[in-house]
Amino acid sequence: MKAIIYENYGPPEVLTLVNAEKPEPKENEILVKVRATTVTAGTQFVRAGRHPDSKFFTIMMRLIFGMNRPKRQILGYEFAGEIEKVGKDVSLFKIGDKVFGTTTGLRQGAYAEYVCVPESWKLGVVTIMPSQTTFEEATAIPIGGMTALHILKKGNILKGQRVLIYGASGSVGTYAVQLAKYWQAEVTGVCSTSSLDLVRSIGADKVIDYTKEDFSKADQQFDVIFDAVGKISKATCKNILKKKGTYLSVKSITSEKTESLIFLKELIESKKIRPVIDKIYPLEETAQAHAYADLGHKKGNVVISI
Numbered sequence: 001m002k003a004i005i006y007e008n009y010g011p012p013e014v015l016t017l018v019n020a021e022k023p024e025p026k027e028n029e030i031l032v033k034v035r036a037t038t039v040t041a042g043t044q045f046v047r048a049g050r051h052p053d054s055k056f057f058t059i060m061m062r063l064i065f066g067m068n069r070p071k072r073q074i075l076g077y078e079f080a081g082e083i084e085k086v087g088k089d090v091s092l093f094k095i096g097d098k099v100f101g102t103t104t105g106l107r108q109g110a111y112a113e114y115v116c117v118p119e120s121w122k123l124g125v126v127t128i129m130p131s132q133t134t135f136e137e138a139t140a141i142p143i144g145g146m147t148a149l150h151i152l153k154k155g156n157i158l159k160g161q162r163v164l165i166y167g168a169s170g171s172v173g174t175y176a177v178q179l180a181k182y183w184q185a186e187v188t189g190v191c192s193t194s195s196l197d198l199v200r201s202i203g204a205d206k207v208i209d210y211t212k213e214d215f216s217k218a219d220q221q222f223d224v225i226f227d228a229v230g231k232i233s234k235a236t237c238k239n240i241l242k243k244k245g246t247y248l249s250v251k252s253i254t255s256e257k258t259e260s261l262i263f264l265k266e267l268i269e270s271k272k273i274r275p276v277i278d279k280i281y282p283l284e285e286t287a288q289a290h291a292y293a294d295l296g297h298k299k300g301n302v303v304i305s306i
Contacts, residue, residue: 002306003112004286005073009049012290015111017283020074023108023116030093030119030126031085035135037076037110039286039293039302040143040171047075047290053230076110076304077102080129080138084114092119093128100138101126102256111286113306125256130268133275140275140301142256144171145264148228150254152179155224155246159184162222164240166215167229168204169195171276172250174300175264176228177202178273188222190215198299202276216240224248276300 003020025031046065051057065072080100083093093099103109105123108116117126125146129138157163163180167173168189180187181203189204196207208215218240225237226248234247241247267273278299281289283306293302 001113003074012287015287022114025085025087025116027087027089028118029087029116030083032081032115033084034079034081034110034115034306036080036139037304038078038139039289040077042077043075074109074111078139078142079110080135090119098129099126100129102142125258125261127261130265136280136303137275140277145175146256146260147254148172148175148179149260151248151252155248157183157185161185163224164188164222166190166227166232168199169299170229171301173228174276176226177204182272195299277303280305
C-alpha cells in the first residue's frame with residue numbers, strides 16, 4: 001500500500017511517499033480502506049518534534065513518540081473510509097460499512113491507503129459516518145469537533161448567554177462557534193480579516209477582526225470566553241469576562257468518546273453544524289498540505305484525499 005512516512009523530525013519535507021506493507025486486522029480490529037485524512041495541529045507538532053509554545057509538551061511528546069527519531073512513522077490522527085475486512089471478534093461493524101474516527105493511541109496513523117483500528121479502545125474512537133457526507137467532510141469532524149464539544153461543555157452554555165470564541169476560523173473554532181449557536185448563545189467570533197465572512201456564515205452574531213481591533217477592549221462582557229487556538233490567557237480577558245464568567249482554553253486536557261462522535265454525527269445529519277474545509281490535497285502532496293497548514297492561516301480543516 002502507499003503510505004506517507006517520516007523517519008526524522010523536522011519540516012514538511014521529512015514526509016515522504018513509500019510503499020508499505022498492508023496491515024492485517026487482529027481479532028478485535030477492522031481493516032479500513034482510508035479515503036481521507038487530515039492535517040491536525042497534533043500531526044504538525046509531532047512531525048516537527050516540538051511544541052511551538054511549550055518546552056514541557058515538547059519533552060512529553062518526545063517521550064511518547066521517540067526522543068531522537070519517531071517510533072510511529074505513519075502519522076494521521078483522523079480518518080474516513082470503508083471497512084474491507086473484520087477480525088473474528090468484531091461485532092459492531094461489517095465489511096462495507098463507511099466509518100470515521102481517530103487513531104489516537106495506535107501504532108499506525110491514517111496517512112496510508114489502509115489502517116487497522118480496534119472496534120473499541122480506550123484512547124480513540126470509530127463509528128459509522130454521517131449519512132450524506134463525503135469522506136473528505138467526515139474526516140474533518142472527529143478531533144476538531146470533539147475537542148470543541150468537550151471543552152465547551154465545561155462552560156455549561158445557556159440560551160441567551162454571550163460567548164466569545166477566539167480563533168473562530170480554525171478547526172476547533174469553527175465547531176465551537178456552531179456548537180455555541182446550537183445551544184442558543186449569542187456568539188462573537190474573533191479571527192483575521194480573510195475569515196470574517198466564513199465565521200459569519202457558520203452562525204456568529206458578531207465578528208472581531210483581531211488585526212484591526214483589540215478584542216479585549218470590547219464594549220461588552222461575556223459569560224464564556226473560549227480560546228480555541230491557545231494564544232491568549234485568562235488575564236488577557238479579565239476586562240471582558242463577567243465576574244462569574246468562565247474562561248476556557250484549547251490547552252485543556254480532552255478525551256475522545258464514542259458518544260461524543262455520535263452526537264456530532266447526529267448534528268451533522270440534522271444540518272445543525274457542518275465541517276469547514278479549507279483545502280484538499282492528494283496523498284502524494286501530504287508534505288505540501290503540511291507546509292500550507294504550517295503557515296498558520298488555514299480556515300477550518302486541511303484534508304488529504306486518498
